Amino acid sequence: MEQLTFHRSPKLQESKEVSSKLPRELGAGGFLLIRGELTMSQGLQTGLRQYQRAPTAGRAIHTRRQLRLLCVDRNPAEVELWLQELRRAQVAVRADLAQTREEFTERLRSQSYDVVLAEDSLSGWTGMDALELLRGRDEEIPFVLVTNTVLRADIAAEFIKEGASDCVDKGHLVRLPLAVAVAVNQKSLREERNRAQKDLRRSESHYRALVExxxxxxxxxxxxxxxxxxxxxxxxxxxxxxxxxxxxxxxxxxxxxxxxxxxxxxxxxxxxxxxxxxxxxxxxxxxxxxxxxxxxxxxxxxxxxxxxxxxxxxxxxxxxAVEEQLRYLAASDPLTGLANYRRLTEVLDAEIRRSDRSGRPFAVLLFDLDGLKQINDRWGHLAGNRALCRLADSLRLHCRSIDTAARYGGDEFALVLPETQERTASLAARRICCRLADDHQEPALYVSVGVAVHPDSGKTVENLLRAADEALYEAKDGRKDLCLQSAALGKLSAPTNGSDRRNREWARAT
CATH class of the missing domain: 3.30.450.20 (PAS domain)
Structure with missing residues (x-):
């Protein structure tokens, strides 16, 4: 906000009459008409107090920036007197002159001004006409009327009521710097108040929107x-x-x-x-x-x-709930609902750390659904998907709360058994095989199983899975009795009564 400040000027050593005459010379400028009575405006009162506190040796009004004035007068020599009075008070100004209504309108259209100073009597128009033109603009520009004579209070009040900031008669131009200073300061205060009110309304609107x-x-x-x-x-x-x-x-x-x-x-x-x-x-x-x-x-x-x-x-x-669902989807196989490969490796990594700390082993079982391609070719891919889900259900059914069943990839599944040694892992594999042997759905399912135990079979995730995978393929080749198959006969045919009986007996063996 631009503020004008009042100081004593050591360069101005004028008559003490300035101080003694000032109250009488203020005339009606800076007054407000309130309920029919003429009252000095607050801005003028403040300026007057500052002005009167300065010694009679002279006063100055300093500005932080140069003011841009639009002077409206038919006589350029009179305008020069205005500017001399302002400069004598150390008001930094730059002025443009408008002598006609057209020049005044064009200046306002093309330039931006801090204050308009206008003579009351112009050639073919008046200062009030200039004020009327100024009021028709969106931008607020303070207007100071310079008159030929001292106005009566009621006439000055009418000018103020119409929008003039102040009235100064030519015989007392010593008042002009003060009138300009008060007008500019009042405009700055109004602008700051308007900004504060706008910010307050915006804040209230935001708060109301938040509360409601x-x-x-x-x-x-x-x-x-x-x-x-x-x-x-x-x-x-x-x-x-x-x-x-x-x-x-x-x-x-x-x-x-x-x-x-x-x-x-x-x-x-x-x-x-x-x-x-x-x-x-x-x-x-x-x-x-x-x-x-x-x-x-x-x-x-x-x-x-x-x-x-x-x-x-x-x-x-x-x-x-959404986050939990996303975590589940990120860690599960969309077809079977078991843990996916990513989750499997996380579980294995955690179990390795736990086993290393406690010294207790855990087992990894790999299951391969044999003949999935033949099932897809003969029964269709939906039947192949159902076969994968049947094997997943069998794994899920035989899982403890601490176990993790996962789809390793394609037709291979994994089962992680914490706190489990090789013999117990073999028993768990046999129970799952028995479950599949007792399942009389078509098509019959055949699985191979490979078992690996930490730390004997491997001490890293990669080594454990590699060991279980090698055991699995040894079982598929029939070279390792410990790696089990749930059916002993043909790949696609349903088990006969004899083969089914032998399979159950074999799967339940200890």
Whole structure:
């Protein structure tokens, strides 16, 4: 905001009459008509006090930047007198002259000005005509009228009422710098006030939109969590009809599900003087739970003491469900629902670290669904997909809660058995083979199994999978009895009663 400041000028050693005559010479300029009475404007009062505080040896009005003036007068010599008075008061100015209505209009159209100085009596038009033209513009430019005679108070007030900033008669041009300074300062103050009001309206609009939005719950609480106010979204999130119902409750002790977590959270808020984002489980009015993310800021009273917290709450229950679903999809095979290869390697890596710490082994079983291509060719790809799902169901059925069944790739599956030695792993493989042998669905399924045990078979994920894969192909070639097959006869034919009986007996053997 541009402000003009008043100082004594050591260069101006003029008559003491300036001080003694100033109140009488102010005339009507800078006055306001309020309820029929002429009253000195606040800006003029301030300027006058500063002006009068300076010694009588002279006054100066310094500006931080050069002012751009538009002077309207038929006589350029008179305009030069105006400018001399301004420069004598150390007002930095640059002026343009307009002598006709057309020149005045063109100047306003093409240039930007800080102040318009206009003589009252012009050739073919008047200062009031210039003021009328100026009022028709969107941009506000202060207007100071320079008159030939001292105006009566009522006439000066009429000029002020029509929009003039001040009136100065030519006989007392010593007032001109003060009139210009007050006019510019008042304009700057109005602009600053307008900006502040616009910012306030924008802030109020944003706050109202935030409070009235249906997504974010907003509340104000005491330092220990008691509700002081809340919006409708906050009440709805917690299952209440209106925000008034919340005023009887405490967020820390009545709403946050964990009776210890709530007070601890508010103690942390109070200690840190800030609200870090926290996700808590809250109790709704009907007893159900909702996952809520809390954040906000502290509120202090006029003395600077902590007065409570303003909190924004967001229901993240659905977000958590979506995140969990995404995590599941990222770690699971879309066809069978078992863990995918990525998840399998993560589990194996974790089990290796656990086994290295505890010294207890774990086993990896690889299953290969034999003849999948023939099933696809004879029964169709849907039947091939169902065959893969049947094998996956058998693995899932025989999994403990600590085991992990995964689709290794294509027609191969893996089963990770923590805390398991080779003999126990072989028994688990036989149970799964028995399950498939008792499954009389068409087509009959044939699997080969390879077993590897950490750390004997390998100490890394790659080595373990390689060892299990080698055992698997030895079983397919019939070179290793420990690596099992669930059916002993033809690849595509359903087992006969004899082969089915032998398969079950073999699969259940210890």
């Amino acid at each position: 939005n249906p997504i974010y719950g907003i509340c104000r609480c005491t330092v220990d969590g008691k509700f002081l106010e809340g919006n409708q979204a906050m009440a709805a999130m917690l299952g209440y009809e209106s925000p008034e119902e919340l005023l009887e409750l405490n967020l820390a002790t009545d709403i946050i599900h964990d009776s210890a977590e709530g007070p601890q959270l508010f103690e942390h808020y109070l200690r840190m003087s800030r609200l870090d984002r926290a996700e808590v489980r809250c109790k709704r009015k009907d007893g159900t739970s909702v996952e809520v993310a809390l954040s906000g800021r502290e509120v202090r009273d006029d003395q600077g003491a902590m007065g409570g917290f303003e909190i924004i709450a967001m229901d993240v229950t659905e977000q958590h």
